[in-house]
Amino acid sequence: xxxxxxxxxxxxxxxxAGCNNTLNPLCGSARPKPLIASLSPSTVTxxxxxxxxxxxxxxxxxxxxxxxxxxxxxxxxxxTSANQLQVMLTTSxxxxxxSVPVKVVTPSGGTSDVGCSSGGTSSVLTLTVK
Numbered sequence: 473x474x475x476x477x478x479x480x481x482x483x484x485x486x487x488x489a490g491c492n493n494t495l496n497p498l499c500g501s502a503r504p505k506p507l508i509a510s511l512s513p514s515t516v517t518x519x520x521x522x523x524x525x526x527x528x529x530x531x532x533x534x535x536x537x538x539x540x541x542x543x544x545x546x547x548x549x550x551x552t553s554a555n556q557l558q559v560m561l562t563t564s565x566x567x568x569x570x571s572v573p574v575k576v577v578t579p580s581g582g583t584s585d586v587g588c589s590s591g592g593t594s595s596v597l598t599l600t601v602k
Contacts, residue, residue, distance in 0.1 A: 503535050503537065503578050503579070503580065503591045504533035504535070504578070504591075504592075505533060505578065505591065505592030505593070505594070506531060506532075506533050506534055506538055506576040506577070506578045506592065506593075506594040507531045507532045507533050507594055507595075508529055508530070508531035508574075508575065508576050508594045508595060508597055509530050509531045509532070510529075510530045510531075510597070511527060511528070511529060511530070511574060511597050511599055512527070512528040512530060513525075513527070514597075514599065514600065515599075515600040515601075515602065516561070516599070516600075516601055516602070517601070517602050518566075518568060518569050518601055518602065520561075521561050521562065521563060521565075521566045521601060522562075522563055524560050524561070524562050525560070525561050526558055526559075526560055526561075527540075527542075527558065527559050527560075527561050527574075527599070528552075528556055528557070528558050529549070529556065529557045529558070529559075529574065529576060529597075530555060530556050531555065531556075531576065531594065532554065532555050533554065533578075534551050534553070534554050534555065534556065534557050534576065534578070535551065535554070535578055536551045537578060537579055538551060538557055538576055538577070538578045539576070539577050539578075539579075540557055540559045540574065540575075540576055541573075541574070541575045541576070541577055542559070542561070542565050542566070542572060542573070542574050542599070543565060543566060543572050543573065544573075545565055546577065547559045547565065549576075557576060566601055568601070569601045569602055570601055571598050571599075571600060571601075572598065572599040572600075572601055573596045573597075573598060573599075574596065574597050574598070574599050575593060575594050575595065575596045575597070576593070576594040577591075577592075577593050577594070578591040578592060578593075579591050
């Protein structure tokens with residue numbers, strides 16, 4: 473009987489472990505994994521880049537600590553909302569025409585709660601530079 477009670481006591485913890493943070497109220501300071509849906513603009517000319525062009529990354533689960541990674545370079549982004557980040561593209565980031573990988577990384581938060589993930593890396597979208 474005691475072993476069955478012990479097993480029932482573990483079930484709620486097992487269900488919370490590995491859950492996404494919105495479902496786990498114990499995750500406090502954990503940050504969500506960013507999700508990206510689109511780039512605006514999705515195509516630019518290299519002349520635009522030489523003059524400096526603003527790139528908006530649209531998606532969800534962005535926080536002020538989220539960063540945009542372009543061509544493997546991590547850039548501080550401006551979070552205009554939880555659904556959009558912006559960064560200025562220049563020749564220090566993009567050196568010529570081609571397909572440029574873009575992703576968002578959110579560093580982990582200060583959580584040490586068991587079963588809580590924090591932060592993460594989004595999927596990759598491609599910016600076309602003509």
